[in-house]
Amino acid sequence: MRPLLTPGQPAHFHSYKETRMKHSQLLRRCALALALCGITGAGLQAKTPDDQLVIGFSMNNLLTLDPASATGNDVVEIAANLYDFLIELDPQNTSKMLPGLAESWKISPDGRSITLSVRKGVKFQSGQALTAEDAAWSLQRVLKLNLALASPWKAYGFTAGNVDKAIRALDAQTLVIDLPEPTDPKMVLYTLATSVSAVVLDRKKVMENDKNGDMGAAWLTTHAAGSGPFALADWRAKDVLLMNRFDGYWRGPAKLKRVIMRHMTESQSLRLMVDRGDLDVASGMSAPDVEAMKKNADVVVKPVRRGTLYYVAVSMKNPTFADKRVRLAIRNLIDYEGINTSVMPNYGILHQRPVQMGLPASLPNPGYKFDLPAAKKLLADAGFPNGFKTTIRVLADPPFINIATSLQSTLAKAGIEASVISGTGNQVYGAMRERNFDIIVGRGGGGAEPHPHSSLRALVYNPDNRDEAKLTNFQGWRTSFFSPELNQLIEKAEVERDEQKQTATYQEAQKLYDSQVGAIQPISQMVDTVVMRKDVSNYQGHPAATTRLREVFKQR
Known part of the structure; x- marks a missing residue:
């Protein structure tokens, strides 16, 4: 188990000297990428080329470019520029x-x-x-x-x-x-x-590159075959991805000649490179660095609200959490206001429903608050007057680790001793997929599709609660939360052709989930904050991550 962090403290900290060394290394790597694009040393100043967009973000989750298997938001923006959607x-x-x-x-x-x-x-x-x-x-x-x-x-x-x-x-x-x-x-x-x-x-x-009947899967891992405004020139995993303008694009050529995407995981390095003008756009900065960037007159900070939700989830395979009173106690032991005020700025917005905000079927927040006396009474009624021991699994990155340490602190006030186990996505969500966890601080939901069914299907719906069903794509199944009545409401709403009736049924489903105290408690709706140089024009971050760069240019 990694050492615990205090709320607000970055998951990784480096001295200024270490950061500058890493920054220099990244500059050299960026220079190499620019050289590959045919830019001479004269262009290697603290100002990116006029006709090229240089983007810095973490590519840790970018494992393949094949549209049949590429998961995560990181690949969506790439696909939206290499390919076309209907x-x-x-x-x-x-x-x-x-x-x-x-x-x-x-x-x-x-x-x-x-x-x-x-x-x-x-x-x-x-x-x-x-x-x-x-x-x-x-x-x-x-x-x-x-x-x-x-x-x-x-x-x-x-x-x-x-x-x-x-x-x-x-x-x-x-x-x-x-x-x-x-x-x-x-x-x-x-x-x-x-x-x-x-x-x-x-x-x-694609089929010219078929191998042993794989329909081009091996080739598409590192190649593309699209009609989008940009064509893939090179991709080196966890290093650089280069896209060149496709002049035969049906909408007309993109305004930029080239897009260079750099793999960068250190927030302070991203901040330094945007500040110096070595990057045009950056995402994945920590909240303190984003706040610092807001004071830079040459920089624009743009929050983009996503549909995915940060949440606290419990496993109902654990008899303790199978007790509704304990789940309700946990709901009362989350410091929603404190987390969203101190941890979530630039990461999320307070939200406590399983359906994302902004849809016709979205309901107002129910107003859950930290209520220690109510939680203690519920725990005593459930047979835990002195609390119990448990574990919280969480990603080692902010804001997840910061949410977990806040939860650890508030659970302790009611006598619940929670050990925080931080790790990678596979370690955290892998345990959730195997239904082998106590509490998880995570993020999920349908997100991309602006429809209540997308969120409810991902977070709540569980048509078969048996272990052997292995419905790992349903987070409701992962938590072992099973409500036939709720399933029926979601299924009824999905096929309802009358929009008003459909909206009312989705709202009824949310109220039922609230009364049944579901195993996943949303606490915040995701915000993805993009930081860019002021001279970048027409960059519009998309809530579904399909950010298109064909109209982006630099006003210099």
């Missing part, structure tokens, strides 16, 4: 769908079929014409490979066995998606607009 979401109003490769679409009266009209004249970066056949094949490939990104499609009832029939091209410009099971077709459209699995691949190019 549909896009308005970054200002994510419930508003905009045409992408699909000029238009219509839903059948019974809600069981979607027909999309694919625009003519689009070419892949290889020169091949893009057709509805490519779009159908790209989605079929995801199901047939059955890798990580097949999950949302399987939730709609698609399988490797039925996908060829369910998703098909009627002709070069017409794509039909028949829904195998009743669901809200808007959810499918939102998934087409937000999931990396929904990008359209150059079928011919």
